Amino acid sequence: MKVFISADLEGISGVVHNDQTSSEGKDYGRARSLMTGEVNAAVEGALAAGASYVLVNDSHGSMRNILIEDVHPGAVLITGTGKPLQMVQGIDSSFQAAFFVGYHARMGAGGVLNHTISGASVANIWVNGTLVGETGINAMVAGYYGVPVVLVTGDQYLAAEARQLMPWVNAVEVKQATGRYSAACLPPARARELVKEGAARALAGLGSARPLVTGSPVTVKLQLRDTGQADGAARFPGVMVVDPLTVSYTGRDYLEAFRALRSMIAMSAT
Ligand SMILES: [Zn+2]
Numbered sequence: 001m002k003v004f005i006s007a008d009l010e011g012i013s014g015v016v017h018n019d020q021t022s023s024e025g026k027d028y029g030r031a032r033s034l035m036t037g038e039v040n041a042a043v044e045g046a047l048a049a050g051a052s053y054v055l056v057n058d059s060h061g062s063m064r065n066i067l068i069e070d071v072h073p074g075a076v077l078i079t080g081t082g083k084p085l086q087m088v089q090g091i092d093s094s095f096q097a098a099f100f101v102g103y104h105a106r107m108g109a110g111g112v113l114n115h116t117i118s119g120a121s122v123a124n125i126w127v128n129g130t131l132v133g134e135t136g137i138n139a140m141v142a143g144y145y146g147v148p149v150v151l152v153t154g155d156q157y158l159a160a161e162a163r164q165l166m167p168w169v170n171a172v173e174v175k176q177a178t179g180r181y182s183a184a185c186l187p188p189a190r191a192r193e194l195v196k197e198g199a200a201r202a203l204a205g206l207g208s209a210r211p212l213v214t215g216s217p218v219t220v221k222l223q224l225r226d227t228g229q230a231d232g233a234a235r236f237p238g239v240m241v242v243d244p245l246t247v248s249y250t251g252r253d254y255l256e257a258f259r260a261l262r263s264m265i266a267m268s269a270t
Pocket residue numbers: 008009010059060061
């Protein structure tokens with residue numbers, strides 16, 4: 001059994017502020033260590049449940065956060081940027097299950113450091129009419145390859161968002177958000193226990209999980225935060241302008257729509 005892990009930082013217990021998530025932040029070093037520990041807990045749970053191969057993709061910011069010198073020897077780490085599939089680089093149809101560790105809720109949904117891909121430019125994203133955050137956007141890439149997401153970890157807003165989209169998912173709440181920049185956090189030892197148990201439970205229940213898929217063709221709609229950003233996104237070939245803040249793109253399948261979405265977001269930052 002092959003297990004894929006996409007690891008973000010905002011949903012890790014103890015992380016509540018940009019000082020921890022930005023590589024220039026004064027608390028970034030501690031956050032990287034906390035992230036590495038929670039990812040290792042998910043790896044341990046996967047191995048305990050029978051995984052023969054665990055691939056971890058570092059998915060936050062520079063995508064060079066996880067401390068490889070401390071990574072569980074049973075895993076392989078993808079580190080660095082410029083990856084076509086971004087937060088889900090490495091996934092393909094040879095995997096049986098995916099975990100999203102340290103994830104956060106979509107922009108505006110509440111919870112610690114909620115945002116969707118780019119806090120500076122993205123207001124909302126819809127896929128075939130469904131409002132989605134990073135969980136849905138990336139779960140549908142996994143779904144394109146036939147891989148179900150069976151574990152997510154983060155705060156209670158992330159858990160609710162994931163359960164709504166994927167009722168079969170095991171959602172481990174390692175913290176309870178009390179605002180955008182605060183949360184009641186479990187100490188790392190306890191958070192890691194819960195993540196490890198959740199990972200093993202998720203793989204034991206794999207039979208009731210299914211890949212998250214959407215019908216074809218696939219229309220992604222992207223609402224930016226200002227009209228200049230929408231002007232930038234509209235330069236991507238094939239884009240329709242919906243209104244001064246919103247653009248859309250229709251692809252033959254989800255992978256094409258996803259790649260267009262990520263490109264439009266990159267072009268909006270001008
Ligand atoms: Zn992140």
